[in-house]
Amino acid sequence: MKKRPILVMVAFVCMLIFPLAACSNTSTTIQVAEVTRSIFYAPQYVALEKGFFADEGLDVELKTTWGGDKTMTTLISGGADVALVGSETSIYVYSQGATDPVINFAQLTQTDGTFLIARERKPNFKWEDLKGSTFLGQRKGGMPQMSGEYVLKQKGVDPHNDLDLIQSIEFANIPNAFASGTGDYVQLFEPTASIFEKEGKGHIIASFGEESGHLPYTSFMAKESYLEENKEDMKKFTRALYKAQTWVQEHSAKEIAEVIHPYFEDTELELLETVVERYKSQGSFATDPILDEEEWNNLKNVMDAAGELPKDVNHNTLVNTEIATKVIQE
Known part of the structure; x- marks a missing residue:
């Protein structure tokens, strides 16, 4: 008879533990808007297809918003949590007096992608x-x-x-x-x-x-408020991206092409491999997510030469390297 209270207590503890365990398996949804669908963004698709985001407990929902203006509008209006777009757009938004500026926190490509x-x-x-x-x-x-x-x-x-x-x-x-x-x-x-x-x-x-040198051609960015409110999730996101960047550096163009093929079903695998090799051989894929000051200044030089730099914006104003640096140091 004395064992009954113990069994009741065990059952009660289990009732408390199991729901917590179930909750720990839930994923955080992050909506990402990419400026276009491009083989140029191969590491992103590797992170998705290899399950690197999922391993971090993230459910990344990817949508293509076709164009810098549309992508930035989607981000600012709350239609996406994170945007993959050219870093110049963050300067354009900031120069218009944004109260919640868009911050670059992880770089994906580091050269021009055109020929x-x-x-x-x-x-x-x-x-x-x-x-x-x-x-x-x-x-x-x-x-x-x-x-x-x-x-x-x-x-x-x-x-x-x-x-x-x-x-x-x-x-x-x-x-x-x-x-x-x-x-x-x-x-x-x-x-x-x-x-x-x-x-x-x-x-x-x-x-x-x-010919153009290293510059933050496309980066992941989010509103400053979102980064502040979701620090741990953004760290997980960047960690998954870094895993993908490392994987891309360590594997052949053929292996990369096979992984990302589901995102380019209308492109022949052989052609996909050719394109990946071309981008990889010229160093277009960033090897880590840190957007450094030299690259940022090169971006401003490019914009200024074209007469499109609305104002001089310091690197630490619109770039957060803290997240990427912590991920790499782990």
Whole structure:
């Protein structure tokens, strides 16, 4: 009879423990808005597909918002917790007097991701060959166009005086415009650049990524208030990303292509491998999530050269390296 109270107590303790254990297995949902769907963002898809976010207890819901303006609007309005977009957008928002500025906390890519495409093969291409040509560029104020202009100027080509520069075509329509006969040269992302080469519509003759140096081309960012209120979750998010970045560095382009293929089902695996290898070989994928001051200053130089830097913003104003640094030091 004396054992009965003990059994009751054990049952009571179990009732308390099991719900707590169940709660500990729940995931935190983080909504991420990516500016476009691109092989350029391979480490992000590796983190998702390899379960690195899930291992941290995070349920990352990814949506593509197609364009810097739309992505930033989605983030600011609360339609996403985190945005993957060019770091220049955080400067644009800050310069407009944002009371809750957008903070860069983890870098994904560290070079330009575009390539120069010509209609014909040019084995002896020199940048001055562009002078007098019609150049199909990117959107004014966007990172691809600013980085492209920066490279051209470094090579002695004035994009607004030496070229017939076309910037009036929507981003999604640029490849079709070139394929239809508009322009002598075009600036394109992958996999479109490689597809054009494979189909004989154009030929890759130079990489803007190799020429522009390191800069925070795309980074994960969130509103300052969100980072402050979700410190532990953001640390988990960054840890998962760092795992993916390390995995990408340690594995072949073929292995990476196989992992991220579900996100690019319409792209042949062989082509996917080619694109990954091209980005990997030129160091486009950031090897860690830290956005350092040198890269930030290079970004401002690129923006300033294009006449698009609204104001000088210090690195520590819009960049949080504390989270990434702690993750790497673990």
